[in-house]
Amino acid sequence: MLWNLVVGALRTDSSWAVPSWNELVIYELHVGTFCGQGPGGTLPATLDQCVEKLDHLQLLGVNAIELMPVAEFDGNVDWGYTGAYPYAVEQAYGGPDAFKRFVNSCHLRGIAVLLDVVYNHLGPMDLPLWQFDGWSENGLGGIYFYNDERAATPWAHTRLDYSKDHVRAYLHDNLVFWLDTMHCDGLRVDGASWIRMWGGTLNRSGAVYNPEGETLLQELTASAHSLQAPKLMIAEDLQGNESLTTSLDRGGLGFDAQWDGSFAVRTRRFLQAEDDKRSMTDIMAAVLGDGLGSFSRTVYTESHDEASKLRLPEEISPGDPSSWRARKLSALGTALLMVSPGIPQLFQAQEFLAAATFSAGVAILVLWLLLNAGSFALYQDLISLRRNLRGTSRGLTGKGVHAWINDGDKVLGIHRWDVGGPGDDTLVVFNFRQQALTDYRMRWPAPGLWQLAFNSESPQYSDGTASAFAAKNEFRTDDVSFTSLPRSTIHNYAQSAVIDLPPYACLIYTRPSEGRKLTTSITARTYR
The missing domain is CATH 3.20.20.80 (Glycosidases)
Structure with a gap:
């Protein structure tokens, strides 16, 4: 034929x-x-x-x-x-x-x-x-x-x-x-x-x-x-x-x-x-x-x-x-x-x-x-x-996913994981409002040290349109009561953390191994 x-x-x-x-x-x-x-x-x-x-x-x-x-x-x-x-x-x-x-x-x-x-x-x-x-x-x-x-x-x-x-x-x-x-x-x-x-x-x-x-x-x-x-x-x-x-x-x-x-x-x-x-x-x-x-x-x-x-x-x-x-x-x-x-x-x-x-x-x-x-x-x-090219975000290639919202604040949280643990657990937080959110407490999927791997408000991405807004590069979670917070922020994680969310922003956090220094890769710059 x-x-x-x-x-x-x-x-x-x-x-x-x-x-x-x-x-x-x-x-x-x-x-x-x-x-x-x-x-x-x-x-x-x-x-x-x-x-x-x-x-x-x-x-x-x-x-x-x-x-x-x-x-x-x-x-x-x-x-x-x-x-x-x-x-x-x-x-x-x-x-x-x-x-x-x-x-x-x-x-x-x-x-x-x-x-x-x-x-x-x-x-x-x-x-x-x-x-x-x-x-x-x-x-x-x-x-x-x-x-x-x-x-x-x-x-x-x-x-x-x-x-x-x-x-x-x-x-x-x-x-x-x-x-x-x-x-x-x-x-x-x-x-x-x-x-x-x-x-x-x-x-x-x-x-x-x-x-x-x-x-x-x-x-x-x-x-x-x-x-x-x-x-x-x-x-x-x-x-x-x-x-x-x-x-x-x-x-x-x-x-x-x-x-x-x-x-x-x-x-x-x-x-x-x-x-x-x-x-x-x-x-x-x-x-x-x-x-x-x-x-x-x-x-x-x-x-x-x-x-x-x-x-x-x-x-x-x-x-x-x-x-x-x-x-x-x-x-x-x-x-x-x-x-x-x-x-x-x-x-x-x-x-x-x-x-x-x-x-x-x-x-x-x-x-x-x-x-x-x-x-x-x-x-x-x-x-x-x-693609987890830096070995810190394996969770984005895994099948695990848990998402939650705060409709009033227009905040979306997404936890992605494969098997979980350092180098795997990845937490993504979105602010879909034009207003920044400061000292914003939310539940966190795992205790310990977390690092900022991506901030959409980085000047490198913004071509001069970045806001003068700081985001923590590194922090530890803690255990705080949520009884006074809106119901939509409550889910099944025992830990919580306080973060600052720039306007119209996405922050991606990953879990390093304890004792590991903060990475200096292009996704962990010092943000203004």
């Missing part, structure tokens, strides 16, 4: 080992715009041009790239979700050899490569499989496609017929092609709900269950997990259905993670609200994940979908995305992303607080001039803590 032709791989990554899922930080990237030359220059960008920017991503600290679809599509400028040739790399991006060079270059820098694939429809333009042998019904696609109402999707009447053996073989072999032949470390399956259901609205109201589609998804995850090297399978389903990440032996679909769209919706709504209108209950639910599991979800505040409408700073302060409020609250959104259970994901240029909406025809080159911006340093430090 044509799609089983083996493309000779440029194998220079034989010693590559994919990072553990609980240590991943993903960066979603659109090849055509990531480093194009801008108006009057060269668009789309190529995979080889993207290789030139990988050192930037390595410096940022991400260890996985999720490429938006690269399968050959009609024309040269597109998001990629109209692919017509699933086995061909878009020629305008450089073709298959450029893709292999890109993957090898990522692996040499310790960065995994995940690929967005589209199996819920094809095209619709320039489809070689359309009416492949001349037969069709109702003017539809013939032997590779549904030829009745099940053909309809929001994008075209080109849904593949998952009941046919040759269709499932075509998609199965495509998965193996990308994961094995082309050395990708995982796949993001676009619009999985449009595979396992048909009909209904965009939010899936009125949709009809499609058992053939579920069978296909189970076969795909089983094949991915049968390969020798570990492969990460992520579903973009957006329905919050736990069956997506339930194991195959328990009757689920076998994905490792699924996009948690509700995290993005809740977080963005929360951050753009006025201080007294913020629902602390809602943001705590977003952090905890509604039962999806600590690492069986991908969490994000921006993806290509959100960024194509409004970038987060613009949504927070319409018309003034560089304002103090937009920058502070965007930073808190990033902190929420990095400390919540799940696999955190960024969208290209988010580390620059990009305000321009995403478009397949507009490059982001201008943002490369901002590499030394304070926002970049903030992202670096948060990613370093999330």
